[in-house]
Amino acid sequence: MRKENQYTDYAIEVSARILRHISRGIYRTPAGALKELISNAYDAGARKVTINTGYPTFKEIIVTDGGKGMTRDEFVKIIQNIGLSEKSAGYEFKIPGSNQKRVTIGHYGIGVLAIGQLCEKVTITSKTKNSIEGFEAILDFEQFETKEINGFKRALIKDEKEIEKEDREREKFPIGKCSIRSLKYPKDNAEAQFTKLKLENIRNPVQRKLSGSLLKEYNDLNVQRLYSASFQNLLTLYREKEDAIRHGQYPYEKLCWEVATYSPVKYPEVGIFKPKSTLGNLGKLANDYCFEVIIDGMEITKPFEKAFFEDNKYPVKNIFCWENETYSKGKKVSGYLIVRQHIRPKSLQGILVREAGVAVGMYDLTFLEYPFHEAAKFEQLTGELFAEGLSGALNIDRNSFNETDDVYLDLVKWFHGKLNKEVFPQIKKEMKGKIIEDIADNISKLIMAYGRRDKKDYRINFERMGKKEHLFHKKGTALTVNMDHPEGRLNKKKMDRFLLAAILVLENIVSHEDIEMILQEVTRTQKEIKQHG
Amino acid sequence: MGNIDELMATCPLKQYIRQNLWETFIKKLNRKPISYLTFYAPTIMDVKHFTKRGYIKFEESVYKNVVGITNDEPRGYPTAIGEGKGRLEVFKIGEAHKLISSSDKDLICKFPFDVINLDYCNYIFGPNNNPYISGNLKDISLIIEHQKKNKCREFILFITTRTDKRKKQEGKSVSFAKIFIDSLKSRIKSNIQVNPEFRKKYKVIFSGDIDQAEKLNYKDFINIGIVKLIAMELAANGYVIKDCSAMWLVRDEVSPQRDLLHIAIHVGQGAVKKVKSKELSQYGGVSYLEGGVTLILDKISNGKVESLTEKKDRDKLNKLLGSYIKQLREDTFEIKVPEPLPHGE
Numbered sequence: 001m002r003k004e005n006q007y008t009d010y011a012i013e014v015s016a017r018i019l020r021h022i023s024r025g026i027y028r029t030p031a032g033a034l035k036e037l038i039s040n041a042y043d044a045g046a047r048k049v050t051i052n053t054g055y056p057t058f059k060e061i062i063v064t065d066g067g068k069g070m071t072r073d074e075f076v077k078i079i080q081n082i083g084l085s086e087k088s089a090g091y092e093f094k095i096p097g098s099n100q101k102r103v104t105i106g107h108y109g110i111g112v113l114a115i116g117q118l119c120e121k122v123t124i125t126s127k128t129k130n131s132i133e134g135f136e137a138i139l140d141f142e143q144f145e146t147k148e149i150n151g152f153k154r155a156l157i158k159d160e161k162e163i164e165k166e167d168r169e170r171e172k173f174p175i176g177k178c179s180i181r182s183l184k185y186p187k188d189n190a191e192a193q194f195t196k197l198k199l200e201n202i203r204n205p206v207q208r209k210l211s212g213s214l215l216k217e218y219n220d221l222n223v224q225r226l227y228s229a230s231f232q233n234l235l236t237l238y239r240e241k242e243d244a245i246r247h248g249q250y251p252y253e254k255l256c257w258e259v260a261t262y263s264p265v266k267y268p269e270v271g272i273f274k275p276k277s278t279l280g281n282l283g284k285l286a287n288d289y290c291f292e293v294i295i296d297g298m299e300i301t302k303p304f305e306k307a308f309f310e311d312n313k314y315p316v317k318n319i320f321c322w323e324n325e326t327y328s329k330g331k332k333v334s335g336y337l338i339v340r341q342h343i344r345p346k347s348l349q350g351i352l353v354r355e356a357g358v359a360v361g362m363y364d365l366t367f368l369e370y371p372f373h374e375a376a377k378f379e380q381l382t383g384e385l386f387a388e389g390l391s392g393a394l395n396i397d398r399n400s401f402n403e404t405d406d407v408y409l410d411l412v413k414w415f416h417g418k419l420n421k422e423v424f425p426q427i428k429k430e431m432k433g434k435i436i437e438d439i440a441d442n443i444s445k446l447i448m449a450y451g452r453r454d455k456k457d458y459r460i461n462f463e464r465m466g467k468k469e470h471l472f473h474k475k476g477t478a479l480t481v482n483m484d485h486p487e488g489r490l491n492k493k494k495m496d497r498f499l500l501a502a503i504l505v506l507e508n509i510v511s512h513e514d515i516e517m518i519l520q521e522v523t524r525t526q527k528e529i530k531q532h533g
Numbered sequence: 534m535g536n537i538d539e540l541m542a543t544c545p546l547k548q549y550i551r552q553n554l555w556e557t558f559i560k561k562l563n564r565k566p567i568s569y570l571t572f573y574a575p576t577i578m579d580v581k582h583f584t585k586r587g588y589i590k591f592e593e594s595v596y597k598n599v600v601g602i603t604n605d606e607p608r609g610y611p612t613a614i615g616e617g618k619g620r621l622e623v624f625k626i627g628e629a630h631k632l633i634s635s636s637d638k639d640l641i642c643k644f645p646f647d648v649i650n651l652d653y654c655n656y657i658f659g660p661n662n663n664p665y666i667s668g669n670l671k672d673i674s675l676i677i678e679h680q681k682k683n684k685c686r687e688f689i690l691f692i693t694t695r696t697d698k699r700k701k702q703e704g705k706s707v708s709f710a711k712i713f714i715d716s717l718k719s720r721i722k723s724n725i726q727v728n729p730e731f732r733k734k735y736k737v738i739f740s741g742d743i744d745q746a747e748k749l750n751y752k753d754f755i756n757i758g759i760v761k762l763i764a765m766e767l768a769a770n771g772y773v774i775k776d777c778s779a780m781w782l783v784r785d786e787v788s789p790q791r792d793l794l795h796i797a798i799h800v801g802q803g804a805v806k807k808v809k810s811k812e813l814s815q816y817g818g819v820s821y822l823e824g825g826v827t828l829i830l831d832k833i834s835n836g837k838v839e840s841l842t843e844k845k846d847r848d849k850l851n852k853l854l855g856s857y858i859k860q861l862r863e864d865t866f867e868i869k870v871p872e873p874l875p876h877g878e
Contacts (some may be wrong), residue, residue, distance in 0.1 A: 014585060022784060030833060048868060050867045052866075054611060055615070056606070056610045062867065064867055064870060066868050183874075185874060186871070192870075194868060194870050196868075227613070227623075227625075230593060294866050296614040296615050297614055297615060297618065297619045298594060298616060298620060299593075443540040
């Protein structure tokens with residue numbers, strides 16, 4: 001019998017159904033699942049990972065990395081304890097065959113779930129260095145079967161109710177079956193190390209999404225495949241077709257772009273990322289990851305097109321760069337923001353946060369929910385933050401942050417401070433300077449045009465001469481304007497009045513001393529009218 | 534990659550042709566690297582071989598100046614992007630003549646090419662073609678025309694066609710179209726009449742008239758006829774045949790047997806004399822006195838047109854070229870993984 005005012009303890013438990021749901025797939029997109037596999041290769045010390053997608057049908061995907069590989073025992077441990085990875089985030093190790101060090105991305109050991117989300121069957125072959133033994137494992141994610149409902153094939157859990165009943169009595173939840181056999185390699189191959197994943201029977205919805213066959217259901221949509229010889233080539237196509245890509249067309253190009261954004265690959269040697277350029281140090285930082293990702297014979301880099309930096313119409317206006325700044329206790333961040341009037345593709349607009357080089361989500365146009373309105377200025381910014389110590393703030397899919405995490409909040413605070421005190425004030429200042437420059441240019445053109453009517457060579461210059469100097473200095477047909485004079489501060493509202501005054505002086509109708517008095521009188525009268533109506 | 538593609542990729546006979554016919558002709562250009570237009574087999578073994586030999590530049594994961602055309606989309610894409618160390622610079626799906634006619638900018642801007650490899654796996658003028666011109670002949674014609682338009686002075690042209698006569702099905706011949714064979718006959722006939730050198734060399738190979746030649750010595754007749762056809766197309770564009778050769782690949786392991794003729798032509802600039810004679814009126818009135826055509830007659834009469842058959846030559850050539858073919862086959866962008874020993878467990 002329960003006594004009043006006395007607490008009773010209960011364990012809080014998670015239902016099998018939730019775990020099963022998670023195991024069915026936690027990644028929003030196929031690129032997200034591939035990211036997990038690439039991250040695994042990165043943590044395994046691989047310097048290169050190759051992905052053969054089987055484009056355009058995507059019937060089979062092969063991911064191979066030259067990382068340290070696994071022994072049979074290690075692998076068995078992994079598949080029997082998914083989510084209990086022994087390797088923590090932030091573990092530093094020397095990259096084999098290089099002098100550089102690498103910090104692990106860290107994960108929950110859920111790469112197998114990523115595979116299960118993509119396909120029904122996978123063959124894993126792996127071998128470690130200094131050994132002639134390896135293994136081959138065939139994983140069959142038996143919990144799923146494909147059923148056709150209303151003409152659509154869908155992956156479903158086999159007899160869900162029955163399995164749930166069994167789950168209540170289990171401590172672990174089987175999501176598939178694995179058959180392993182040992183392999184022996186010739187002695188000549190003892191040095192070789194690798195892990196190869198051959199994903200077969202790619203799930204129908206994944207295949208349909210990647211191949212774009214879903215689009216065939218729209219009869220009037222005739223989408224032709226694109227072809228890119230190189231990744232730079234693909235970036236150009238991505239920019240040109242971005243609107244269509246956003247609406248679900250060209251999924252392959254989207255996949256490549258997303259993998260390039262996620263992965264800790266190097267920057268292309270273009271524009272400000274070139275060595276010794278403004279962001280050369282960040283470029284070097286990315287190069288130091290010594291990590292290459294090749295998709296279908298195309299080496300991917302960070303998604304920056306050469307044209308982004310070579311467009312004379314929309315040049316890069318400003319670059320903000322921060323190196324090794326402390327944002328939280330003992331935690332450092334480096335990063336940059338590029339200001340450019342027309343950022344294309346639009347997917348580059350915003351800020352991208354990276355933890356150990358790997359992107360968390362895509363470019364965030366809210367700038368980590370910056371609370372002030374900066375209108376179109378947001379769309380003129382693209383940047384990345386390379387932060388340390390954020391692994392604890394990552395959600396399970398590594399695609400978003402727990403926005404109440406202390407360390408994440410410190411990063412947000414630091415970044416918003418930079419935006420508020422450094423970035424936007426500077427942009428505003430530059431914008432104002434540009435406006436004044438445009439007005440001066442307009443006045444100059446109008447004065448010259450006015451003079452040409454009477455075949456007079458009128459010219460006007462703008463200089464800063466100090467507050468005590470007169471507004472105008474006339475020499476022949478040339479007029480110099482003192483921009484420090486109260487009437488010489490250009491703005492759009494005063495432009496007509498200023499133009500008239502300049503013409504009166506140039507035409508010798510009013511002397512340059514008298515015009516100041518007239519202008520002062522006009523200003524005083526205007527103020528009075530405004531005050532008294 | 535399907536089994537047939539795999540079989541083609543690892544065929545030592547085809548590799549022999551790559552090395553001993555195609556490569557020999559490319560050498561004649563005395564130039565590296567080359568620009569290359571190919572209707573490749575779905576394994577790009579030709580591209581890989583010429584890259585290995587230094588004729589194609591591989592830079593930043595791209596086979597530079599290589600244009601691949603295929604009208605087999607599902608097989609074509611994985612090849613163009615997944616079978617090599619990198620990707621072809623330009624890759625087009627469709628038929629060459631249609632792409633050229635529609636002024637496909639990616640293709641047009643790549644003209645002229647140093648080497649053009651029109652590796653058709655079927656008849657260049659089959660029975661189902663339009664009675665006047667086949668798509669494949671249109672390809673050849675338009676490509677040569679574009680070489681001329683783009684001021685190409687010298688190039689190599691490879692043409693491969695199936696030639697075997699198959700049994701009639703439902704009363705229809707399933708080989709070259711009759712109109713095509715007739716056209717070849719008339720072209721050869723005109724050469725016999727107006728070109729004494731050709732006539733002399735023709736008589737060394739064939740004993741009777743052209744109809745008998747077709748019946749008794751079909752393969753040589755086809756070979757000469759197609760070279761003559763190409764020679765005329767070249768002459769119309771101000772080109773001459775500087776050298777010419779051929780090889781036969783007979784696929785006889787699986788029925789029906791397929792005879793594939795591989796022709797290689799070294800093309801240069803030059804004017805070919807036009808011949809007008811009363812005797813020619815029945816053949817269209819105008820012909821070209823192409824000296825180059827006699828080169829193929831020389832090769833045939835001197836026994837220099839090799840014929841490779843699967844049953845006879847496969848094993849022998851496999852021993853010779855097998856490991857190199859394997860090396861080419863594995864030359865992809867993917868990380869190489871060692872082969873385990875058999876009976877691993």
